[in-house]
Amino acid sequence: MPNDCLFCKIISGEIPSKEVYSDDHVYAFYDINPAAPAHVLVVPRKHLSAVNDQSEEHEALFGALIVAANKIVGRLGLEKSGFRYVVNTGGDGGQTVFHLHLHILGGRPLGWPPG
Ligand code: 5GP
Ligand code: ZN
Numbered sequence: 001m002p003n004d005c006l007f008c009k010i011i012s013g014e015i016p017s018k019e020v021y022s023d024d025h026v027y028a029f030y031d032i033n034p035a036a037p038a039h040v041l042v043v044p045r046k047h048l049s050a051v052n053d054q055s056e057e058h059e060a061l062f063g064a065l066i067v068a069a070n071k072i073v074g075r076l077g078l079e080k081s082g083f084r085y086v087v088n089t090g091g092d093g094g095q096t097v098f099h100l101h102l103h104i105l106g107g108r109p110l111g112w113p114p115g
Contacts, residue, residue, distance in 0.1 A: 007099035026068040037107025078106040
């Protein structure tokens with residue numbers, strides 16, 4: 001775990017966050033600068049820099065990330081209205097924090113295509 005990683009520090013509690021969900025493999029918290037009424041970041045406790053920074057051993061972790069996100073969507077009551085999962089990756093993808101995270105966005109109609 002790189003000790004300069006913002007999300008590793010959030011997972012360890014060194015930097016405070018508003019927890020939404022936690023299990024052995026995944027931690028989720030509210031985005032500090034919400035882009036929608038519901039905006040949650042779902043991160044693996046293990047440091048992976050991006051969604052494609054992986055090997056076969058991480059297959060189960062990717063499943064855990066989506067399963068956790070689905071639980072959070074249920075808790076936030078977004079199932080009926082709909083929602084979006086986003087994984088920004090690299091420069092063109094708009095990634096700014098290089099610890100894999102899945103955005104859950106909901107609570108308003110979301111435009112398509114994204115900017
Ligand atoms: P990215 O642009 O890498 O896909 O998303 C990074 C997200 O992390 C952004 O939506 C940004 O608002 C959020 N973020 C950045 N710093 C913090 C922080 O210190 N706390 C929380 N809760 N979210 C943060
Ligand atoms: Zn990290």
